[in-house]
Amino acid sequence: MYQNFVFDLYGTLVDINTNEYDSTDWQKMAEAMSFYDVHYQADELKAAFFTACEWKDALLKDTCQCPEIDIVEVFQQLFANKGKKASRSLATHLAQVFRAYSTRYIRLYDGVIEVLQQLKRAKKKVYLLTNAQKVFTVEEIKKLGIKKYFNGILYSSDYGCKKPDVKFFNIMIEKYGLDKSQTIMIGNSAPEDMEGAFRARIDGMYLHTNLSPVYTDKVKAKYIVDNGDVRKVTELLLKK
Numbered sequence: 001m002y003q004n005f006v007f008d009l010y011g012t013l014v015d016i017n018t019n020e021y022d023s024t025d026w027q028k029m030a031e032a033m034s035f036y037d038v039h040y041q042a043d044e045l046k047a048a049f050f051t052a053c054e055w056k057d058a059l060l061k062d063t064c065q066c067p068e069i070d071i072v073e074v075f076q077q078l079f080a081n082k083g084k085k086a087s088r089s090l091a092t093h094l095a096q097v098f099r100a101y102s103t104r105y106i107r108l109y110d111g112v113i114e115v116l117q118q119l120k121r122a123k124k125k126v127y128l129l130t131n132a133q134k135v136f137t138v139e140e141i142k143k144l145g146i147k148k149y150f151n152g153i154l155y156s157s158d159y160g161c162k163k164p165d166v167k168f169f170n171i172m173i174e175k176y177g178l179d180k181s182q183t184i185m186i187g188n189s190a191p192e193d194m195e196g197a198f199r200a201r202i203d204g205m206y207l208h209t210n211l212s213p214v215y216t217d218k219v220k221a222k223y224i225v226d227n228g229d230v231r232k233v234t235e236l237l238l239k240k
Helices: 023-034 042-059 071-080 088-102 112-121 134-144 166-176 190-200 232-237
Strands: 004-007 014-018 103-108 125-130 152-155 183-187 203-207 223-225
Touching (some): 023 042, 023 088, 042 071, 071 088, 071 134, 088 103, 088 134, 103 134, 112 125, 112 232, 125 166, 134 152, 152 166, 183 190, 223 232
Parallel strands (some): 004 125, 004 183, 183 203, 203 223
Antiparallel strands (some): 014 103
């Protein structure tokens, strides 16, 4: 019987739609940054942002297989490009503004609260292992009302690596002293959540949701839920 339930967030518990390429949003960001005497045209800012992301990613290639950047540092780089300096506090604020502009909707999938409550009543440990920017995700989890259900949360941006890198899984396992034989990863991404869990030698439950990436290989999961219904977590696993 599993004692430790490790969830992915976006696409597994949370349905979200963002668009980081919309020119209208980049125009708003350019206007926001101009208040700090940092002047970009919208298209210039958009290009500079993605270039900085790629550069930061390349710097981390030697540290892990699947590097994860810190988006706050990207906004600091956008200031540096124009000969200005942004404090971490200011860069954090602007990153959050960008997230607000680029998010079209964010909501829990049906059944999420019910499942988390059932796991807690069954005295299971519940964790979140998410490929996400902490600067965005902390507040989104609070807004969605699910923070209280987790015994621990790991954000990839804190560790410079992300799923499916086994390093990220091992950080979680070691940090919380998890017994792999009593731990299961629940996620919607076969190439990230399930592949990573398989490499880390823990079981996986794959939920195929509207946000699941295309994957043509055999899914490396002990359980597969084709309709993405998160309720299957407790229906199937609390009996084990």
